[in-house]
Amino acid sequence: MKMEINGQWCITEVGHGLDVDNLETTATWVPTPTSGTTTSDPNGADFDAMVAKGHWLLHTPRPEAAKIMAVTAPFSTGTPCVAVVFARMILGDEDKGVRPFVVDIHDGDNLYEGISVKLLPPQGGSDPLPHSITYFNNSCAVDSLSMPNPDSNKRFLTSLSVPQSKPSFAQSIYRVSIGALALSLSASNYIKLSATIGLVYSGQRCIGRPSSNGDRQNKQIPIITFSTQQYPILTAVAQAYVLDAFYDWVTEEASFLNPVTVDDTTLRIRRAMAGITKAMTIQFAYRGCLSISERCGWRGLFRANMMSRMHALARGLAIAEGDIVGVSMRTTMELLLGRYKMPLATDPQNILAKHEQGLLQECREVLMKTKTHRSEEVNNHVLPRCQKIVEAIGHRLAYEAAAGASQNGVAIPTCVLDLFKISVVRLDEAWYIENIPGLTRKTLDEQEVKAMAAVLEIADRLIEK
Numbered sequence: 001m002k003m004e005i006n007g008q009w010c011i012t013e014v015g016h017g018l019d020v021d022n023l024e025t026t027a028t029w030v031p032t033p034t035s036g037t038t039t040s041d042p043n044g045a046d047f048d049a050m051v052a053k054g055h056w057l058l059h060t061p062r063p064e065a066a067k068i069m070a071v072t073a074p075f076s077t078g079t080p081c082v083a084v085v086f087a088r089m090i091l092g093d094e095d096k097g098v099r100p101f102v103v104d105i106h107d108g109d110n111l112y113e114g115i116s117v118k119l120l121p122p123q124g125g126s127d128p129l130p131h132s133i134t135y136f137n138n139s140c141a142v143d144s145l146s147m148p149n150p151d152s153n154k155r156f157l158t159s160l161s162v163p164q165s166k167p168s169f170a171q172s173i174y175r176v177s178i179g180a181l182a183l184s185l186s187a188s189n190y191i192k193l194s195a196t197i198g199l200v201y202s203g204q205r206c207i208g209r210p211s212s213n214g215d216r217q218n219k220q221i222p223i224i225t226f227s228t229q230q231y232p233i234l235t236a237v238a239q240a241y242v243l244d245a246f247y248d249w250v251t252e253e254a255s256f257l258n259p260v261t262v263d264d265t266t267l268r269i270r271r272a273m274a275g276i277t278k279a280m281t282i283q284f285a286y287r288g289c290l291s292i293s294e295r296c297g298w299r300g301l302f303r304a305n306m307m308s309r310m311h312a313l314a315r316g317l318a319i320a321e322g323d324i325v326g327v328s329m330r331t332t333m334e335l336l337l338g339r340y341k342m343p344l345a346t347d348p349q350n351i352l353a354k355h356e357q358g359l360l361q362e363c364r365e366v367l368m369k370t371k372t373h374r375s376e377e378v379n380n381h382v383l384p385r386c387q388k389i390v391e392a393i394g395h396r397l398a399y400e401a402a403a404g405a406s407q408n409g410v411a412i413p414t415c416v417l418d419l420f421k422i423s424v425v426r427l428d429e430a431w432y433i434e435n436i437p438g439l440t441r442k443t444l445d446e447q448e449v450k451a452m453a454a455v456l457e458i459a460d461r462l463i464e465k
């Protein structure tokens with residue numbers, strides 16, 4: 001990658017976040033004077049020829065239709081910015097729906113005519129990125145159909161739909177799934193970093209009075225001796241190992257596809273997989289960053305130690321490339337309505353598989369009693385469970401991937417798998433104790449102590465310092 005162009009993605013508007021169907025930015029087809037007026041259909045065979053003769057005008061009809069969050073402001077770095085802008089395609093009097101358009105935004109120093117950008121104030125806590133609000137004022141001209149013309153200073157603007165007969169919205173935004181997977185991988189690094197910082201700190205930080213001859217080791221004990229330090233750190237270690245094995249599996253499953261030849265259902269499954277991966281990873285990252293940071297005392301709060309910053313970054317990742325709550329609701333409803341299925345459990349008796357199926361069944365029962373999936377019952381009793389269901393699917397898939405995986409020919413230690421399993425049972429402890437025969441808080445405590453002791457014994461090996 002040469003980093004010659006800053007590529008941006010402008011879909012979200014000030015007034016339209018999750019409800020992308022209602023975007024207001026328009027891209028109006030304007031025939032050039034020589035081509036005459038045309039009413040050709042954008043999906044028809046003559047569309048290419050038609051586009052060659054005219055241009056699209058992008059417009060922000062009101063402030064709420066301005067694009068938000070993309071990093072479109074020029075910073076005199078010399079790196080030009082090109083954006084994929086989602087807008088309503090207007091042909092004559094017809095609204096052809098939301099389509100992607102490629103637009104030159106700036107040349108590295110100056111915005112192109114008709115485009116204006118306002119910088120947003122910095123986000124709290126995380127690394128500063130110059131997120132912006134972007135406005136279009138009827139001024140983008142077609143310069144070339146699909147590629148920027150290197151000999152021209154003019155902008156280019158075109159519909160990505162030109163080579164395709166009819167891209168669905170899911171096809172147009174299929175790269176969001178890849179983005180969600182990539183963001184999950186970033187968030188998993190926060191878990192690993194927090195675990196490493198926590199283990200190093202807790203091994204070095206001692207309590208007790210230093211001996212008078214200055215031999216600290218004789219009198220003091222490191223805080224890692226305490227189970228309250230061990231639990232968050234070792235849990236994060238176990239989750240990081242399991243996630244790594246899961247990513248090997250899910251990236252293979254979800255990332256390679258050709259959006260032109262793949263049908264909508266396959267795209268939906270890929271999107272669900274990416275959403276499940278992100279929901280579970282962020283769930284672990286939130287807990288890992290916060291709980292380990294707290295166990296590092298005042299040092300955990302300082303920017304240099306990264307943990308508060310990683311937690312703030314994870315909050316951004318939870319929203320970008322598919323808001324977790326929104327993706328969870330869509331995935332759960334699609335599963336409940338039978339639009340597609342997730343891979344079946346290799347061991348349906350595994351308590352994680354039972355949990356996943358149990359939660360889904362509870363929601364199915366609510367759905368069966370109502371006439372529509374938009375009812376008040378669904379609002380009250382299904383929607384609040386969707387994120388938990390998506391996370392539960394992730395826990396089961398991740399455990400299965402890790403149980404069957406090996407790293408450099410060595411299987412993931414059983415104690416790591418056990419601690420992972422207990423850590424996710426803890427996330428919905430009441431359900432497991434209500435539904436798994438023989439499981440009580442006491443037996444769970446005992447299993448946890450055993451798994452934690454075994455992981456502690458090999459912790460130095462598991463964490464590369």
Ligand SMILES: Cc1cc2nc3c(=O)[nH]c(=O)nc-3n(C[C@H](O)[C@H](O)[C@H](O)COP(=O)(O)OP(=O)(O)OC[C@H]3O[C@@H](n4cnc5c(N)ncnc54)[C@H](O)[C@@H]3O)c2cc1C
Binds near residue numbers: 010012013018070320
């Ligand atoms: C770090 C970061 C980077 C980003 N980068 C980009 C970018 O480069 N380009 C871009 O276009 N966008 C970008 N975004 C924007 C992102 O895609 C949106 O924030 C996201 O789609 C959610 O939209 P919103 O923030 O307007 O939330 P809203 O749509 O206001 O949703 C807020 C909450 O309301 C609830 N809600 C909304 N609708 C429903 C519903 N139908 N049913 C139930 N609950 C609902 C959900 O709980 C949701 O979490 C970025 C965001 C972040 C945080």
